[in-house]
Amino acid sequence: xxxxxxxxxxxxLGLSSTVTLLWLGALALLPMxxxxxxxxxxxxxxxxxxxxxxxxxxxxxxxFSGALVAALLATLAGGLVAWVLVxxxxxGRWMMDAVVDLPFALPTAVAGIALTxxxxxDGIFGSFCKQFLGLDVAFTRVGVVLALVFVGLPFVVRTVQxxxxxxxxxLEEAAACLGASQLxxxxxxxxxxxxxxxxxxxxxxxxxxxGEFGSVxxxxxxxxxxxxxxxxxxxxxxxxxxxxxxTVLATTLLGGSLVxxxxxxxxxxxxxxx
Amino acid sequence: xxxxxxxxxxxxxxxxALAAAILGxxxxxxxxxxxxxxxxxxxxxxxxxxxxxETLRALRLTAVVALVAVPINTxxxxxxxxxxxxxxxxxxxxxxxxLDLPLSVSPVVAGLLFVLLFGTQGWxxxxxxxxxxxxxxxxPGIALATLFVTLPMVARELLPLLQSQGxxxxxxxxxxxxxxRQLFWWVVFPRMRWAVLYGVLxxxxxxxxxxxxxxxxxxxIRGETNTLPLHIEVLxxxxxxxxxxxASSLLVLAGLLALVVRRVVAARLPKGAPHVH
Amino acid sequence: MSxxxxxxxxxxxxxxxxxxxxxxxxxxxxxxxxxxxxxxKTTLLRAIAGLEPLDAGRVTYDGVxxxxxxxRMRGVGFVFxxxxxxxxxxVHENVAFALRVRxxxxxxVRARVAELLDLVQLGGFADxxxxxxxxxxxxxxxxxxxxxxxxRVLLLDEPFSALDAQxxxxxxxxxxxxxxxxxxxxxxxxxxxEEAFELADRVVVFHKGRIEQDGPPRQVWRQPSSxxxxxxxxxxxxxxxxxxxxxxxxxxxxxxxxxxxxxxxxEGPAVLGVRHRDLAxxxxxxxxxxxWPVTVERIATSGWRSELQLRLxxxxxxxxxxSGDELDELALRTGDAAAVWVRHGYLFAA
Numbered sequence: 001x002x003x004x005x006x007x008x009x010x011x012x013l014g015l016s017s018t019v020t021l022l023w024l025g026a027l028a029l030l031p032m033x034x035x036x037x038x039x040x041x042x043x044x045x046x047x048x049x050x051x052x053x054x055x056x057x058x059x060x061x062x063x064f065s066g067a068l069v070a071a072l073l074a075t076l077a078g079g080l081v082a083w084v085l086v087x088x089x090x091x092g093r094w095m096m097d098a099v100v101d102l103p104f105a106l107p108t109a110v111a112g113i114a115l116t117x118x119x120x121x122d123g124i125f126g127s128f129c130k131q132f133l134g135l136d137v138a139f140t141r142v143g144v145v146l147a148l149v150f151v152g153l154p155f156v157v158r159t160v161q162x163x164x165x166x167x168x169x170x171l172e173e174a175a176a177c178l179g180a181s182q183l184x185x186x187x188x189x190x191x192x193x194x195x196x197x198x199x200x201x202x203x204x205x206x207x208x209x210x211g212e213f214g215s216v217x218x219x220x221x222x223x224x225x226x227x228x229x230x231x232x233x234x235x236x237x238x239x240x241x242x243x244x245x246x247t248v249l250a251t252t253l254l255g256g257s258l259v260x261x262x263x264x265x266x267x268x269x270x271x272x273x274x
Numbered sequence: 275x276x277x278x279x280x281x282x283x284x285x286x287x288x289x290x291a292l293a294a295a296i297l298g299x300x301x302x303x304x305x306x307x308x309x310x311x312x313x314x315x316x317x318x319x320x321x322x323x324x325x326x327x328e329t330l331r332a333l334r335l336t337a338v339v340a341l342v343a344v345p346i347n348t349x350x351x352x353x354x355x356x357x358x359x360x361x362x363x364x365x366x367x368x369x370x371x372x373l374d375l376p377l378s379v380s381p382v383v384a385g386l387l388f389v390l391l392f393g394t395q396g397w398x399x400x401x402x403x404x405x406x407x408x409x410x411x412x413x414p415g416i417a418l419a420t421l422f423v424t425l426p427m428v429a430r431e432l433l434p435l436l437q438s439q440g441x442x443x444x445x446x447x448x449x450x451x452x453x454x455r456q457l458f459w460w461v462v463f464p465r466m467r468w469a470v471l472y473g474v475l476x477x478x479x480x481x482x483x484x485x486x487x488x489x490x491x492x493x494x495i496r497g498e499t500n501t502l503p504l505h506i507e508v509l510x511x512x513x514x515x516x517x518x519x520x521a522s523s524l525l526v527l528a529g530l531l532a533l534v535v536r537r538v539v540a541a542r543l544p545k546g547a548p549h550v551h
Numbered sequence: 552m553s554x555x556x557x558x559x560x561x562x563x564x565x566x567x568x569x570x571x572x573x574x575x576x577x578x579x580x581x582x583x584x585x586x587x588x589x590x591x592k593t594t595l596l597r598a599i600a601g602l603e604p605l606d607a608g609r610v611t612y613d614g615v616x617x618x619x620x621x622x623r624m625r626g627v628g629f630v631f632x633x634x635x636x637x638x639x640x641x642v643h644e645n646v647a648f649a650l651r652v653r654x655x656x657x658x659x660v661r662a663r664v665a666e667l668l669d670l671v672q673l674g675g676f677a678d679x680x681x682x683x684x685x686x687x688x689x690x691x692x693x694x695x696x697x698x699x700x701x702x703r704v705l706l707l708d709e710p711f712s713a714l715d716a717q718x719x720x721x722x723x724x725x726x727x728x729x730x731x732x733x734x735x736x737x738x739x740x741x742x743x744x745e746e747a748f749e750l751a752d753r754v755v756v757f758h759k760g761r762i763e764q765d766g767p768p769r770q771v772w773r774q775p776s777s778x779x780x781x782x783x784x785x786x787x788x789x790x791x792x793x794x795x796x797x798x799x800x801x802x803x804x805x806x807x808x809x810x811x812x813x814x815x816x817x818e819g820p821a822v823l824g825v826r827h828r829d830l831a832x833x834x835x836x837x838x839x840x841x842x843w844p845v846t847v848e849r850i851a852t853s854g855w856r857s858e859l860q861l862r863l864x865x866x867x868x869x870x871x872x873x874s875g876d877e878l879d880e881l882a883l884r885t886g887d888a889a890a891v892w893v894r895h896g897y898l899f900a901a
Binding site for chain 2 (some may be wrong): 699
């Protein structure tokens with residue numbers, strides 16, 4: 001009577017696992033292993049030397065801080081857009097909804113060139129800002145953040161929108177009946193259930209922003225120590241055949257963003273939040 | 275949904291106006307810029323720009339790269355989604371993490387990975403050089419970098435769909451006597467065909483438009499290893515603005531197509547989804 | 552086809568979903584697997600279909616061991632709880648699926664599907680899609696689909712749980728008459744005792760991965776084999792006490808001298824079970840010497856019958872069910888004193 005019977009399972013285990021392992025192994029695991037191993041082979045002194053370079057520090061600083069600021073702005077703006085799209089009925093709503101997705105359709109380089117053409121000194125918006133606000137957008141850090149908000153905004157809208165749509169409007173009505181002010185409704189009733197989605201949107205915008213290249217390089221101006229982003233410096237180092245320098249920079253960029261993303265995930269899973 | 279929509283007060287109109295301004299200035303304007311500039315010399319000017327010999331060459335190379343990346347990542351994505359969604363195995367979470375990793379890697383770093391593998395100072399650089407095989411600064415390198423960047427796109431469309439569909443219909447097909455092949459072609463694939471199509475278009479659009487990763491591994495040899503985005507950069511740097519935007523409009527078209535299909539997919543989804551009560 | 556399972560064990564971690572289960576189902580029988588959720592009934596159904604891994608035990612169909620046979624080779628018809636219809640196929644193709652898989656000629660498929668759709672009374676629905684059907688219609692499509700390849704056994708997992716009360720009742724009767732016509736061996740899982748009793752030839756009650764009782768509905772109803780079964784069948788008062796000198800003695804010197812309905816139990820701790828309708832109520836003035844005095848706490852009337860919540864002097868609460876006429880005759884009100892006596896009682900060793 002004994003004997004462990006075969007585990008019933010759907011067909012395709014062998015084929016799907018083999019294909020996946022080959023595919024992921026060759027195209028993801030192997031290249032990532034190359035980076036990790038090459039980074040480990042760079043002597044510690046070299047690491048210190050690369051990371052102590054003010055130009056490197058400035059580039060890393062700009063990439064991380066720019067991505068954080070841009071993600072924050074994208075979260076605020078994206079939250080607003082999502083709110084408007086879910087809660088209000090107005091002519092042109094579907095058009096607004098469609099426009100949100102456009103950055104997904106614009107290749108990064110095209111977006112970068114278009115933004116530069118608009119916000120550069122000769123562009124319509126750029127000359128306006130210069131003339132009336134005395135503000136240079138292109139070729140400054142403002143331009144970097146602008147491009148990153150462009151990239152990050154749709155991620156926030158598309159994560160927050162469905163959660164907001166699922167939120168029962170009766171929650172707000174109930175809170176209002178219980179005597180909550182509008183501000184209290186926002187902070188005590190609406191934001192808590194939206195928090196995970198907002199953090200996810202922020203994380204996606206940030207992750208994309210840290211490594212963003214195409215949409216930023218054109219508008220950034222790329223002045224070393226001022227508007228040079230870390231990914232560009234990686235390219236520069238490679239062009240100088242400084243593989244070690246490029247590897248150190250790339251590892252720091254990737255490691256830093258993975259650590260920050262891990263922290264954000266943890267923030268999202270605080271107890272009591274669904 | 276409609277119950278949630280409130281009557282619009284002044285505050286609401288201000289919110290709508292603000293949202294419209296943000297989207298208009300930040301997103302709609304660049305899109306309008308591309309289209310406007312692309313056709314600034316009329317349809318003829320646009321046609322001339324996109325049929326320029328170098329542009330066509332770049333387009334051809336880009337198409338070849340996409341034609342390599344799309345089938346491989348579609349096949350891999352199908353396999354990975356089925357494996358991860360329908361089976362339990364040690365290292366499953368690791369596989370998911372690995373699958374998502376390319377999304378957190380800067381395109382430039384993605385390019386670097388392949389330089390580290392195939393560059394002259396890389397792992398296999400010397401070996402390849404000795405045999406006169408060109409990977410880096412050639413089509414294979416560009417294809418590999420593009421493959422990496424677009425790796426998760428099909429899988430990420432299919433995995434959540436398979437998970438939300440649940441396996442009951444698959445098991446039903448099995449108890450009705452379906453073989454593995456019949457199960458795939460008659461049940462599994464038809465139930466996710468729209469998501470597959472969207473994933474394919476997404477992969478294609480990204481493969482066509484990839485800039486950072488390709489920029490690192492291409493070597494920028496004009497007419498040889500310049501893909502369309504790289505060629506657009508050259509045109510723009512040489513102040514051929516209209517030509518640059520005309521070429522861009524081709525890429526934008528691919529991206530827009532993917533978006534339209536996603537709308538269709540979203541509208542279609544309830545049909546394939548399980549009827550849970 | 553007859554089915555025999557013996558010594559089935561299935562563990563989820565340390566928790567046994569099936570704990571040495573053996574069962575024989577005869578050819579053409581209609582058997583209900585009844586039990587609360589998590590009692591192992593669905594696991595057994597899936598194990599018979601080959602959808603569930605087993606830690607031990609054997610499954611045989613007509614004496615042939617199928618324990619290691621894959622689900623697709625077993626020739627079972629399985630109806631899933633949420634039907635698992637193919638949303639991308641219309642009703643016709645859903646039903647035809649098992650025939651298409653077997654590459655039957657088109658004409659045969661058409662004829663057979665038409666016949667099955669008539670059988671499940673969905674003749675005009677062939678080109679509808681599942682999401683255009685009501686719950687009851689989907690259920691019948693699922694059934695027709697499972698029957699298409701003439702399965703040797705029909706297995707249904709909670710077949711009516713997702714339906715409205717009225718549809719559920721209609722479909723139940725219809726399934727019974729369908730079974731009377733096609734006579735395919737049939738097992739279904741349910742947590743609804745009314746469903747099991749109305750539909751099945753035989754009811755198998757599950758509790759914690761074991762078979763608690765197995766018998767015809769009437770027998771299970773009249774002679775529940777354990778306090779669990781009696782309680783699961785519902786509408787019952789359970790009181791712990793002990794069997795002493797041929798009497799049952801409960802807390803507060805409550806005594807019952809009657810003979811138990813089922814088998815008697817030995818002296819020692821014993822549970823007395825009295826169905827609500829078997830607890831008779833009368834006015835204090837007419838109380839017999841062995842009656843239990845109670846106070847009326849609550850009277851809930853639903854149409855022709857009423858439920859009385861009665862407080863014993865020892866503090867325990869009992870429920871008695873009386874007809875509307877009886878209640879009128881008693882003319883009891885909340886707070887009144889009354890007396891109860893046990894018309895029929897069950898005793899189980901505790």
